[in-house]
Amino acid sequence: MSKIAFLVPLFPLVGFLINGLGRKYLSKTAIGVIGSGVIFCSFVTSCILFQQVCNESCNEQTFHAVVTLFNFIKVDAFTIPFAFQIDQLSVLFLLIITGIGFLIHLYSTAYMKEEESHHFGRYFAYLNLFVFSMLLLVMGANYVIMFIGWEGVGLCSYLLIGYWFKNNQYNYAAKKAFIMNRIGDLGFLLAVFWILFKLGTVNYGDVFSNVAKLSAFDIAAITMLLFVGAMGKSAQIPLYTWLPDAMAGPTPVSALIHAATMVTAGIYMIARSNILFTLAPSTQAIITIVGLATAVFAATIALKQNDIKKVLAYSTVSQLGYMFLGLGVGAYTGAVFHVFTHAFFKALLFLGAGSVIHAMHHEQDIRKMGNLKKYMPITHITFLLGCLAIAGIPPFSGFFSKDEILAAVFTKNPIYYYIAVGGALMTAFYMFRLYTLTFLGQFRGTSEQEHHLHESPYSMTIPLIVLAILSVIAGFIGIPEIFAPDSHWLEHFLAPIFKESTKLAAVHHVDHSQEYLMMGSVTGLVILMILIALILYKKYTIKEDETSWGIGKLLTNKWYIDELYNAIIVNPMNAFAGFCKNTIEKNGIDGIVNGVGKLVSYSSRQLRLLQSGQVASYLLIMILSIVVFFLIWFNDLTIIRFLNNIF
Amino acid sequence: MNTVQILFFFLSVLAIFSAVMVLFSKSPVHSVLWLIAVFFAISGHYILLNAQFLAIVNLIVYAGAIMVLFLFVIMLMNLNANAEPKKYWWMKFAGVISGGCFLVVLVSLVQQATELTGKQALVKEGNIGLIKNLGKVLFSDFVLPFEISSVLFLSAMVGAVVIGKKD
Amino acid sequence: MPIQYYIYFCLALFSIGIIGVLTRRNAIIVFMCIELMLNAVNLLLVAFSKLHHGTALAIDPATTVGTDGQLFVFFIMVVAAAEVSVGLAIIVMMYRNTHSVDINFLNRLKN
Numbered sequence: 001m002s003k004i005a006f007l008v009p010l011f012p013l014v015g016f017l018i019n020g021l022g023r024k025y026l027s028k029t030a031i032g033v034i035g036s037g038v039i040f041c042s043f044v045t046s047c048i049l050f051q052q053v054c055n056e057s058c059n060e061q062t063f064h065a066v067v068t069l070f071n072f073i074k075v076d077a078f079t080i081p082f083a084f085q086i087d088q089l090s091v092l093f094l095l096i097i098t099g100i101g102f103l104i105h106l107y108s109t110a111y112m113k114e115e116e117s118h119h120f121g122r123y124f125a126y127l128n129l130f131v132f133s134m135l136l137l138v139m140g141a142n143y144v145i146m147f148i149g150w151e152g153v154g155l156c157s158y159l160l161i162g163y164w165f166k167n168n169q170y171n172y173a174a175k176k177a178f179i180m181n182r183i184g185d186l187g188f189l190l191a192v193f194w195i196l197f198k199l200g201t202v203n204y205g206d207v208f209s210n211v212a213k214l215s216a217f218d219i220a221a222i223t224m225l226l227f228v229g230a231m232g233k234s235a236q237i238p239l240y241t242w243l244p245d246a247m248a249g250p251t252p253v254s255a256l257i258h259a260a261t262m263v264t265a266g267i268y269m270i271a272r273s274n275i276l277f278t279l280a281p282s283t284q285a286i287i288t289i290v291g292l293a294t295a296v297f298a299a300t301i302a303l304k305q306n307d308i309k310k311v312l313a314y315s316t317v318s319q320l321g322y323m324f325l326g327l328g329v330g331a332y333t334g335a336v337f338h339v340f341t342h343a344f345f346k347a348l349l350f351l352g353a354g355s356v357i358h359a360m361h362h363e364q365d366i367r368k369m370g371n372l373k374k375y376m377p378i379t380h381i382t383f384l385l386g387c388l389a390i391a392g393i394p395p396f397s398g399f400f401s402k403d404e405i406l407a408a409v410f411t412k413n414p415i416y417y418y419i420a421v422g423g424a425l426m427t428a429f430y431m432f433r434l435y436t437l438t439f440l441g442q443f444r445g446t447s448e449q450e451h452h453l454h455e456s457p458y459s460m461t462i463p464l465i466v467l468a469i470l471s472v473i474a475g476f477i478g479i480p481e482i483f484a485p486d487s488h489w490l491e492h493f494l495a496p497i498f499k500e501s502t503k504l505a506a507v508h509h510v511d512h513s514q515e516y517l518m519m520g521s522v523t524g525l526v527i528l529m530i531l532i533a534l535i536l537y538k539k540y541t542i543k544e545d546e547t548s549w550g551i552g553k554l555l556t557n558k559w560y561i562d563e564l565y566n567a568i569i570v571n572p573m574n575a576f577a578g579f580c581k582n583t584i585e586k587n588g589i590d591g592i593v594n595g596v597g598k599l600v601s602y603s604s605r606q607l608r609l610l611q612s613g614q615v616a617s618y619l620l621i622m623i624l625s626i627v628v629f630f631l632i633w634f635n636d637l638t639i640i641r642f643l644n645n646i647f
Numbered sequence: 648m649n650t651v652q653i654l655f656f657f658l659s660v661l662a663i664f665s666a667v668m669v670l671f672s673k674s675p676v677h678s679v680l681w682l683i684a685v686f687f688a689i690s691g692h693y694i695l696l697n698a699q700f701l702a703i704v705n706l707i708v709y710a711g712a713i714m715v716l717f718l719f720v721i722m723l724m725n726l727n728a729n730a731e732p733k734k735y736w737w738m739k740f741a742g743v744i745s746g747g748c749f750l751v752v753l754v755s756l757v758q759q760a761t762e763l764t765g766k767q768a769l770v771k772e773g774n775i776g777l778i779k780n781l782g783k784v785l786f787s788d789f790v791l792p793f794e795i796s797s798v799l800f801l802s803a804m805v806g807a808v809v810i811g812k813k814d
Numbered sequence: 815m816p817i818q819y820y821i822y823f824c825l826a827l828f829s830i831g832i833i834g835v836l837t838r839r840n841a842i843i844v845f846m847c848i849e850l851m852l853n854a855v856n857l858l859l860v861a862f863s864k865l866h867h868g869t870a871l872a873i874d875p876a877t878t879v880g881t882d883g884q885l886f887v888f889f890i891m892v893v894a895a896a897e898v899s900v901g902l903a904i905i906v907m908m909y910r911n912t913h914s915v916d917i918n919f920l921n922r923l924k925n
Contacts, residue, residue, distance in 0.1 A: 651815065652815070655815055655819065659819075659823045662823070662827060663823070663826055663827065663830070666827055666830040666831070666850055667830060669830075669834065669843070669846060669847070669850065670830065670833065670834045670837070670838065670843075670847075675840060675842050675843060678842075678843055678846060679846065682846050682849065682850065685827075685850060685853070686853065689853050689856070689857055692857055692860075693857070693860060696860055696861065696864050697864075698860050698863075698864070698884055698887075700884070700888075701856075701860060701884055701887055701888065701891075704888065704891055705853075705856075705891070708891050708894075708895055709849070709853070709891070709894075712895065713849065713894070713895060713898045716898060716899070716902055717842065717845075717846065717898075717902070720842065720902050720905065720906060721842060723906070724906075724909050724915065726840075726842070726915065738836075738837070739836075739837045741836070742832075742833055742835075742836025742837040743833055743836075743837065745832075745836065746829045746830075746832045746833035746836060747829070747833075749829055749832060750825055750826065750829035753825050754822060754825060757818060757821050757822070757825070758818075763817055763818055763821070764818075765816075766816070766817045766865055766869075767815060767816060767817065767865070767868060768815050768816075768817050768820055768861045768862075768864045768865045768868065769864040769865070769867055769868030769871065770815050770864070772868075772871075773864060773867045773868065773871060773880070775863070775867055775878060775879075775880050775881045775884060776860075776864075776884055780878065780881065781881060781884060781885060781888070784878065784881045784882075784885060785885055785888070789885055789889075792889060796889060796892045796893075799892070799893065799896050800892070800895075800896055802896075803895075803896035803897070803899050803900050804899065806899075806900045806903070807899045807900050807902075807903040808903075810900065810903040810904055810906075810907050811903040811906050811907060
């Protein structure tokens, strides 16, 4: 039945091994075919699994296929199996990861064409490993397997962000991503230990059915620690700064990180552990606030960014904030739905941006672009569709998923709702600012660049077209109640996963007239924002002395968050490390090490004096040895008695 | 206390006193003379044990030949009391202490050895120490070692000449 | 005479020899102390030979038990004579080279 599940992660692993080991011997074509082909195989397998899961869930059975491959850790009665869990949630993520992953691989074959052959092989090996880790993360049937994948994606993101390792700036970005992730990973690891300590098992099924054994404090602590892990991986405040810097990697990598893998890991983990979070209202409140803050905060930064990828990066952070907002208010389906739609349009936007960058010869500043629609019609159209989707214009996919989250937020707290809507409006504004500056108006680059402008090859445009279609239609798997009753397919599909949570805290539905009003007004405002952006930036010309002031300056400099982190964390740490290096290391550690060496050499110099070469001293030692020998060998009591006698 | 005992203690005290004087004499010549006194006392002991042959050999070989050789060498080198450099006091101290310890340990061992209690060495009597008896055994059972010892003497002689030769 | 007396006496002589070897630096004195120790051992051998002879004599009047011990002493004397001749030759040579009989000069073992 689910016997083929192990094939899904196996294919990318095989691809990784072939590409990684054979990168010096394989041609670029072979590497591209292997790299993309294995992901396609995974995708096909995932589709088969999906089909099976669909059939099962149609029969109204709770579908829980745990496929145990072998025992990973076994100590006494305690066992951690290396098992895969195939259910509605994981199969959905499998489709996203392998489907979008395949398109990105396909796209990469053209995008990375100019790389040297063995670097090309390295790139695809990393990419395959990335997908493999993410699949492991999603498929694992316990927290330990998830943690393996969790660390794997962290490692791969490091490798891929620092792919162009000759540029030190990129290496710093890679290190930043890795270290920020480590902070989150620590929280995740502690949570796993906590669960292990309290329940003695980390299997999802056992943990979730034994959740009643945990005290309220335990649940709150575990969920908080899990959320810290999610914060790092999914780039929430305060651990989000690595994601914009992660733009240092090749553009398809950014697409992979932002759309299919990595950042959705946090969402997946919380959705997977939904029952724990439902039982911890305090954590939920924190998640709501952090998610909301991230959503709005990142949106404000995105308003003033000029790097095409940076804008998209901050929009990802912002959208992730929405997902966490949804998780926080208990709208798990909405959050997963948003992951689903976001994966399509964000992959589309990133690949579109990659196409633009490719055409502009690695120019990323949108102030130096413009009027690209003339030269790149396919990229233009698909990018526009992506922008409409992320802005939330009906009937594009982003509208449905975002609307579902917003509706859930409204039932929880109207104030949050209004703030979130503000963020959504900003999203529409900055996305269309980006769109206008890039594709409309006058071309502002050099004439040489203009001369070379061209549409990208098919292997790049085909993924764009496919993703554009998906971005448009993906929303129809979750049409809200009010349009057509009982048409929310995704909610029915995922219902078994969130069954327990729904039982405990049912999501209230707003009454229909209210919801119509909200949808209408939000859509109207979004369209208004889009128009404002179009008008404002249509006539944009590059200004040399462009200085911003006040809030504008604050936003251009990303609220000085990086500087703040440097001041309160990095610099004190550096100072402490310097202190350790100069004082503790030199005087303490070196002192001990050298001291041991000096002690040995000193004592051996002293011992050497015994070897004076003088026969008399040798004899002396010999005699003393004989005495000692006798004293030890014979019954010393009589000697003591004798000594008593004579003295 | 009978005559034998008196003689035994007299000879013992004489030997130990002379031995101590060997150590404490400043001049090597005096040391040699005191050592000769020790050998005479030991020969007296041999006689007391009725080991006449050994007593005579001891006097001839040790007190006669060897000690004369010593004296000869000392005189050849013209050593006197000031010739010897001062030894470190702690070295002397350590030597005396370790020697004393050695003595104490061994004496205590002998004390606790129950096999030795009541055992007497035959004094004045017994004729195995006579030249006649020893000579019989020496030239029958021990003739081979006796002949080999002549080879030893030859090699010692050659060695002494070779080493002492001026080159 | 009780055998212990002989043992104590010989041990005393032997220890004096040891102390002499350890404390004196004059090679000739050291050599003499070695002779002293040899003599102590010789005397002890004779004493033990007489001890065994005495115990055997009580059973068999014609016994020759103990002859070996005295012959051993004889051989020790032989070896000692040879040793002294060679040893003194070495001391003479050493004196000729260093103009001293201080054994502390003989510290070549150090290197």
